[in-house]
Amino acid sequence: MLNPNADHLQIIIVWILLVVSLTIHEWAHAYTAWKLGDDTAAQMGRMTFNPIVHLDIFGTVLLPLLGVPFGWAKPVPVDPSRFRHGISPQFGMFVTAIAGPISNIVQAVTGMSLLIVLLKFDLFSNPDLQIALLNVLYIYISMNVLLAVFNMVPIVPLDGSRVADFFMPRAFRPAWEAWVNLGPLPLILLILLPRMTGVSPVQSATQWVMGHVLAIVTWFLV
Template sequence: MELNLIQNIAIWALPVLFAITAHEAAHAYAAKKFGDPTAFLLGRMTFNPIKHIDPIGTIVLPLLCVLLPGGFLFGYAKPVPVNFEALRNPKRDMRWVAAAGPLANLAMAIIWALIFRFATGALDGNAFQLPLALMAQAGIQINVVLMVLNLLPIPPLDGGRILVSVLPNHLAYKVSRVEPYGFFILIALLATGLLGKILAPFMHLVMGFIQLVL
């Protein structure tokens, strides 16, 4: 089904906002639980999407991806500030704070999958069936993409933080030095088309897991 510009925006807007909000809020809640109140004190421990929106990463970039045929969906929010030194056990707790975001996206993907099942079942023939089903599909996709993307072992992505937290100190230090270049590595992978190829098999695994638990 071919959607026009307004329909595409209507379908994707809420799933994208919910996905980035859940991801960043989860980081903030985990950080506070493990001893760092920075995000809480800055008002970032909230499910209010306005607090997490980055004009370019949350609005412009996803919109371009939706409008470009065959484009890979990509976007980001304002990162939640975490003072890792304030955590009770910085190296150990870092992995849980980092993992909280992708886990929140997994939970959101499962919720959207349940909504999709409801839309295609209980709402059969209802005028809201198709729009809700399309929105649920978008919700599943954006959350699975964000989960898998953020688990790439490239600092400052969550997967890079997790990797640093589990490696011996001398190796962790070497990996952490990649952080200033992490965003450029990601853009290069995106521009060359390698990013989609890297993520695709892991996305299929996550999709299979979601189908299994439902």
């Protein structure tokens, strides 16, 4: 996501886009939990668009600025015992978890819509400004696609683990519990895999999605 060889302005712009994307992602978790009856995150000041309360020094600052191709924010606390009557803890945690990746999809679609408008209509007399905005929007779209894909990986503590847990058939429960008990070890391996092998399943999936995004944009421009 951040290229260590990029100029300082580009690094700052991309980092700002990352912070915005992660802030909305974490807000979505907090807001959804609140709507389901759990105000834990709201009471802790996490149901806000203020990025400062969501920043993780390592995941939101150090890693991205060092060139690691993604980042994360502080996880939003959720207490399933505080969900409203009639909402099971499993369902509540599933909805709260998936709200994060959905927020990234919404951001990507919003960015794609703006990209189409900029390409379809000549809104700026300065071509350099238009090209710069197009680049920013492309980065914003691809960033949110990457965050959605990454967070849907069924590995603890990613959102995908909560989603997978909700849909996991009973027959596969023992194997799933054994997988969950590995904790963050699979996540560490997933992060190190590209550097060790040059292969990144998350990046490959992101590129596949972005290929379809560009196809949609092209379709609107024809």
